[in-house]
Amino acid sequence: MSNSTTQNKAEPSDQPQQQKKPQVLEEDDEFEDFPVEDWPQEEAEQAAGSAANGGSEHLWEESWDDDDAAEDFSKQLKEELKKVEASH
Amino acid sequence: MAGQTPILDQFLRSITDLVQNRDGAKLQDFLQIEPPLSDIYQQMIQELRQRYPSPQGDNGLLQRCEGLVPRTKGSSSWMAFPTFMKLYFAFLRDVNVDNLLETYNRLRGLLNQCVMALGDSQMGVIVLPTVLYLSKVLAKLAMGLDRRPELIAHILRSEGLVDREENIEKVTLVEQSANVVREAFIKCLTDRSGTPGPHGKPEGKRIGIYLMANLCLKLLFQCGKLRNAEQMFASISAQSPPLAHFPASQRVTYLYYLGRYLFSNNLFYPALIALQSAYDQCHRQALSQRHLILTYLIPCNIIMGRFPSQTLLQRPEARGLAEHFEPLRRLIIRGDYIAFRQHLSLGSSNAQWFSRKGVLLALRNRCEILVWRSFCRRVFIEGGFHGDTQANGQRGPPPYLYLQKLAVATRWLRSKHGQLPINDNSNSIMAQDYGSQTISEPTDPDYADLEDPNRATASDADQSILEKYGDYIAPESFFGEGGHLQENVPGHLVDGDPDADFDDLELDPYADIDDLEADQPSLLMREIESILSSLLTQGLMRGYLTHRNPRFAIPGARLRGALPTGFPNVWQTISAREKEDSSVPGWVRPPPRTTFGGPAMVSGGRVVNLSGARPVGVQ
Numbered sequence: 001m002s003n004s005t006t007q008n009k010a011e012p013s014d015q016p017q018q019q020k021k022p023q024v025l026e027e028d029d030e031f032e033d034f035p036v037e038d039w040p041q042e043e044a045e046q047a048a049g050s051a052a053n054g055g056s057e058h059l060w061e062e063s064w065d066d067d068d069a070a071e072d073f074s075k076q077l078k079e080e081l082k083k084v085e086a087s088h
Numbered sequence: 089m090a091g092q093t094p095i096l097d098q099f100l101r102s103i104t105d106l107v108q109n110r111d112g113a114k115l116q117d118f119l120q121i122e123p124p125l126s127d128i129y130q131q132m133i134q135e136l137r138q139r140y141p142s143p144q145g146d147n148g149l150l151q152r153c154e155g156l157v158p159r160t161k162g163s164s165s166w167m168a169f170p171t172f173m174k175l176y177f178a179f180l181r182d183v184n185v186d187n188l189l190e191t192y193n194r195l196r197g198l199l200n201q202c203v204m205a206l207g208d209s210q211m212g213v214i215v216l217p218t219v220l221y222l223s224k225v226l227a228k229l230a231m232g233l234d235r236r237p238e239l240i241a242h243i244l245r246s247e248g249l250v251d252r253e254e255n256i257e258k259v260t261l262v263e264q265s266a267n268v269v270r271e272a273f274i275k276c277l278t279d280r281s282g283t284p285g286p287h288g289k290p291e292g293k294r295i296g297i298y299l300m301a302n303l304c305l306k307l308l309f310q311c312g313k314l315r316n317a318e319q320m321f322a323s324i325s326a327q328s329p330p331l332a333h334f335p336a337s338q339r340v341t342y343l344y345y346l347g348r349y350l351f352s353n354n355l356f357y358p359a360l361i362a363l364q365s366a367y368d369q370c371h372r373q374a375l376s377q378r379h380l381i382l383t384y385l386i387p388c389n390i391i392m393g394r395f396p397s398q399t400l401l402q403r404p405e406a407r408g409l410a411e412h413f414e415p416l417r418r419l420i421i422r423g424d425y426i427a428f429r430q431h432l433s434l435g436s437s438n439a440q441w442f443s444r445k446g447v448l449l450a451l452r453n454r455c456e457i458l459v460w461r462s463f464c465r466r467v468f469i470e471g472g473f474h475g476d477t478q479a480n481g482q483r484g485p486p487p488y489l490y491l492q493k494l495a496v497a498t499r500w501l502r503s504k505h506g507q508l509p510i511n512d513n514s515n516s517i518m519a520q521d522y523g524s525q526t527i528s529e530p531t532d533p534d535y536a537d538l539e540d541p542n543r544a545t546a547s548d549a550d551q552s553i554l555e556k557y558g559d560y561i562a563p564e565s566f567f568g569e570g571g572h573l574q575e576n577v578p579g580h581l582v583d584g585d586p587d588a589d590f591d592d593l594e595l596d597p598y599a600d601i602d603d604l605e606a607d608q609p610s611l612l613m614r615e616i617e618s619i620l621s622s623l624l625t626q627g628l629m630r631g632y633l634t635h636r637n638p639r640f641a642i643p644g645a646r647l648r649g650a651l652p653t654g655f656p657n658v659w660q661t662i663s664a665r666e667k668e669d670s671s672v673p674g675w676v677r678p679p680p681r682t683t684f685g686g687p688a689m690v691s692g693g694r695v696v697n698l699s700g701a702r703p704v705g706v707q
Contacts, residue, residue, distance in 0.1 A: 030306075031344055031377060033341075044368060058399055060394040063657060064395055065655065071422075081471040
């Protein structure tokens with residue numbers, strides 16, 4: 001009895017899932033056609049932000065080196081280096 | 089006869105007019121194929137089935153279609169077009185959408201014939217919009233079937249098309265479609281009317297270059313045959329008018345695919361320029377496209393040493409990207425190379441998203457050196473000599489870091505991650521005496537015996553060795569020292585015991601430098617030296633290494649300080665090197681002395697001002 005119910009359940013629910021899954025995964029990977037063919041460059045720029053600061057928004061972080069000695073990783077490393085130095 | 093097919097007659101008359109007026113757009117509008125078709129098409133299909141049933145009606149149908157093209161004096165009567173029209177009517181008449189494989193094949197045949205009609209130097213351009221339309225429908229169908237193979241699996245099975253000729257590389261439906269679309273692309277690119285080449289304008293069939301290229305690229309990316317795109321980009325570089333003269337939608341789409349192609353060829357800087365330009369030109373409301381562009385633009389930048397700012401990650405099109413790229417950023421900055429490896433290892437859930445996007449291997453291979461730079465930098469901060477700050481103007485030693493400290497830090501990091509300890513002392517039994525000392529990789533089963541080289545040579549293995557290699561180590565006969573063939577005693581090892589130890593008999597060219605052995609750096613130290621050499625060679629660290637009393641020294645640090653001198657900014661270092669060549673293969677820019685658009689078209693090698701460009705496609 002329980003066997004047959006699980007079978008009945010499994011079949012219809014499993015199949016659509018299998019069919020849907022790859023579709024959902026890949027659909028957002030497709031570069032869709034644009035609804036309009038052409039547009040002026042103004043329509044490509046960020047409206048509010050670019051007007052306010054002349055289009056030079058800070059989009060990329062070039063200086064990212066971390067000198068924070070209080071960071072956990074740094075603290076542990078420091079202790080380890082001290083420990084080895086002391087033992088020599 | 090005419091009275092029997094009033095709608096078909098009218099349809100054919102309209103087509104004749106459209107061909108005469110060279111109205112390609114309207115012609116495409118007439119040649120509908122996608123269901124649901126309107127009533128008038130349904131009625132025409134009924135007429136076709138009654139008056140020209142398949143297949144005996146085909147000849148009659150072709151004769152009717154031959155009247156569509158103007159009969160000029162002899163030579164160019166554009167016969168490809170009537171044949172295409174006959175196929176079009178036959179498609180409407182016979183198509184059975186219950187069999188999607190057959191539908192696909194018919195559609196591909198139809199497009200193929202349309203591309204042949206496109207090839208005509210005078211008339212071909214008229215069917216360009218139709219070629220594009222059919223290509224799109226074919227691409228949609230092929231990609232749909234590629235994603236849901238179960239829709240045609242039963243047909244393939246019943247027709248015995250499964251697993252046939254396994255030794256031949258399978259050409260998928262998507263790739264087949266790409267091949268037809270590429271033919272159309274070539275016809276557009278090689279149109280010789282007007283002024284062809286990079287100095288020409290997009291006119292005639294050339295207005296279709298990027299429409300067809302983009303569609304073909306979409307298909308090639310879908311079927312994973314990127315290599316097939318190489319020739320396309322080369323032909324575009326050689327023959328296409330500048331991309332700037334084409335509409336924004338085509339420019340952005342093309343630069344997106346070009347950027348991804350360059351990325352997968354490890355050309356990260358050209359990829360960055362192409363993708364950044366695609367992003368800059370993309371309509372601000374096209375969020376899904378902007379999202380995809382960012383998905384590849386961000387890895388390009390990370391590999392070159394820049395991370396997306398919070399401003400960028402908070403934009404609507406960046407939604408969902410921070411959760412993938414932020415952990416990566418933190419790991420690279422922290423310098424924990426083992427955590428970095430684990431984060432992007434195949435089994436990890438983080439890696440799956442990167443893998444699906446096709447950027448996993450590039451990130452893994454290219455960013456690890458950045459993690460090592462951060463690691464060395466941290467060890468220098470905590471354990472290095474930062475220069476004598478008290479010695480005002482006096483010459484003291486430059487800042488330096490004993491590599492031994494890096495070895496200590498590496499061992500600590502390994503134990504922190506629960507990896508087997510390594511041993512620097514060559515006298516003790518090592519946990520790991522071959523392979524990398526900085527990471528611990530599971531042993532490949534083929535090399536498992538190396539764990540204990542002596543065990544594998546135990547006598548119980550002899551028999552199996554003899555069974556496997558008997559014909560070689562104990563052949564029936566062999567050539568003796570005198571060069572004569574000699575019979576061999578069965579089972580006798582011609583060259584003796586393969587495991588015999590000949591060490592004592594071997595000449596040791598290094599016998600005299602035994603005392604050097606004592607100074608041999610450990611495997612770990614050698615590996616650290618190699619990694620630092622690599623960082624120095626790539627300019628990601630600046631200074632020099634000493635081998636005896638191993639140190640990394642940072643000379644010339646008095647002015648700017650040890651850290652900025654020894655560990656220069658990554659992005660500035662890499663981009664300064666790459667900027668020497670800012671050309672992007674596959675991207676045709678207006679020639680320096682442009683005959684149209686004026687100097688505004690060229691701005692520092694980047695195409696920015698498009699206000700002077702006329703829209704193409706206007707005849």
